Amino acid sequence: MGRAPCCDKANVKKGPWAPEEDAKLKAYIEEYGTGGNWIALPQKIGLKRCGKSCRLRWLNYLRPNIKHGGFSEEEDRLICSLYVSIGSRWSIIASQLPGRTDNDIKNYWNTRLKKKLLGKQRKDQIYRRKGDLPMKKGRSPSEIPSSIVVSGNENINSQDPYLPVMPPVPYLYQEPTFVSDHTSIRKLLINLGGKFSSDYNGNQSINMVSQFPTDNTLIDLQASSQDDHNFIACSTHVSSSSSMLLNSQYNILPIQEGQSGNFPSVFDQELCYSTNPQKLDALEFFYGGMCEINTSGSSSVITCGDSMDWGEMSSLINTPTTNGASCLR
DNA sequence: AAGCGCAACAACCGCCGCTCA
DNA sequence: ATGAGCGGCGGTTGTTGCGCT
Numbered sequence: 001m002g003r004a005p006c007c008d009k010a011n012v013k014k015g016p017w018a019p020e021e022d023a024k025l026k027a028y029i030e031e032y033g034t035g036g037n038w039i040a041l042p043q044k045i046g047l048k049r050c051g052k053s054c055r056l057r058w059l060n061y062l063r064p065n066i067k068h069g070g071f072s073e074e075e076d077r078l079i080c081s082l083y084v085s086i087g088s089r090w091s092i093i094a095s096q097l098p099g100r101t102d103n104d105i106k107n108y109w110n111t112r113l114k115k116k117l118l119g120k121q122r123k124d125q126i127y128r129r130k131g132d133l134p135m136k137k138g139r140s141p142s143e144i145p146s147s148i149v150v151s152g153n154e155n156i157n158s159q160d161p162y163l164p165v166m167p168p169v170p171y172l173y174q175e176p177t178f179v180s181d182h183t184s185i186r187k188l189l190i191n192l193g194g195k196f197s198s199d200y201n202g203n204q205s206i207n208m209v210s211q212f213p214t215d216n217t218l219i220d221l222q223a224s225s226q227d228d229h230n231f232i233a234c235s236t237h238v239s240s241s242s243s244m245l246l247n248s249q250y251n252i253l254p255i256q257e258g259q260s261g262n263f264p265s266v267f268d269q270e271l272c273y274s275t276n277p278q279k280l281d282a283l284e285f286f287y288g289g290m291c292e293i294n295t296s297g298s299s300s301v302i303t304c305g306d307s308m309d310w311g312e313m314s315s316l317i318n319t320p321t322t323n324g325a326s327c328l329r
Numbered sequence: 330a331a332g333c334g335c336a337a338c339a340a341c342c343g344c345c346g347c348t349c350a
Numbered sequence: 351a352t353g354a355g356c357g358g359c360g361g362t363t364g365t366t367g368c369g370c371t
Contacts, residue, residue, distance in 0.1 A: 016339070016365080039356065055357075056340070069338090091359060103339080106360075111337055 013048040017057055021047055025054055026062045034058075060101045067099035071108055079105060079113060 028045045035041065039051035047054065060066070071079075075097055082093045088109075090102035097105065 014341075037356080050341090052342095052357080053340075059358095060339080088360065102359075107338055110361095115336095 011048060012050045012053075014053075017049075017061075021049065022057070022062060025058060029058060029062075056103075060103045063101075065099050066101060068104065075100070076113060076116075079109060080117060083109065083113075 024045050024047060025041075028041070034055075035044075037051075038055040041047075041051055041054050042049045049057075078096065079093060082096065086092060088106070090106045090109075094100050094102040094105050
């Protein structure tokens with residue numbers, strides 16, 4: 001319908017980029033920008049490349065302020081935490097790591113972090129089975145695998161560097177919410193049917209109530225962006241009304257309404273069901289020896305054999321009270 | 330020195346949602 | 351309202367380099 005056709009694949013070069021190609025692309029974009037049309041770009045500069053390939057090359061390699069390799073421990077932890085929280089949404093994860101690209105993080109995860117974590121977790125399980133590493137009360141911070149612990153939140157809790165970012169609120173009933181910027185907040189909530197408004201101070205907020213027909217779960221979302229704080233709070237009114245709070249420092253805190261004595265309803269039953277292997281993968285990292293994941297047929301069952309209640313779990317988790325983060329209810 | 334296996338990274342592929350004509 | 355084009359994203363594959371035997 002009047003649009004330029006996508007690149008002619010027969011006349012398009014593939015494979016590694018030559019320095020001259022890089023230079024051409026970089027020089028052009030720095031001078032003229034992308035012009036809002038990646039497909040037309042290679043023809044303009046005389047590159048025999050697909051527009052998508054140009055875009056990828058620019059975003060992942062040529063763009064200014066790109067960092068390659070040399071991931072710090074802090075970045076490792078953040079990636080792990082976010083992966084556990086939101087799964088393989090690499091672009092969102094990348095948005096929280098300045099200078100990193102989604103492709104870089106994805107590669108890093110697939111080639112190193114995943115193995116690193118699996119290694120640690122397996123080791124952990126082996127120790128536990130031997131009784132060397134108790135998971136119940138009294139486990140010292142040094143025994144917690146560093147992969148599930150965050151030190152990048154010193155501003156939130158400078159006393160305790162061992163702050164797990166994503167405690168086990170399974171994905172199963174709450175699709176994880178994550179906020180990278182104001183636009184994301186808006187998009188997410190508008191997609192869910194919310195209404196966006198700005199007040200006279202320029203503070204933006206959304207209030208919405210959305211009914212999900214599949215499981216009669218009522219989601220009450222409230223998002224706000226004020227000065228340097230973004231946060232979104234999501235309360236899921238299931239039988240035990242577990243809540244989740246996510247602030248700009250990536251902490252996602254399960255908050256038990258009214259009290260903190262029990263695990264969310266999912267764990268009251270000590271059983272949860274999922275058919276998503278990725279989620280199970282993430283859960284397996286987190287639960288490690290606490291749960292066993294058995295797959296049979298088209299569904300999997302997670303059995304939390306140790307009956308670890310929320311009180312016990314919270315002994316491993318600190319609830320930050322500073323930095324403007326607050327519980328909605 | 331050659332062959333092999335593995336790790337790391339770059340790039341491609343295909344799908345999906347949004348936009349535009 | 352509809353369908354094609356485009357951009358973005360995640361998964362996968364290909365290539366290269368390194369270490370070990």
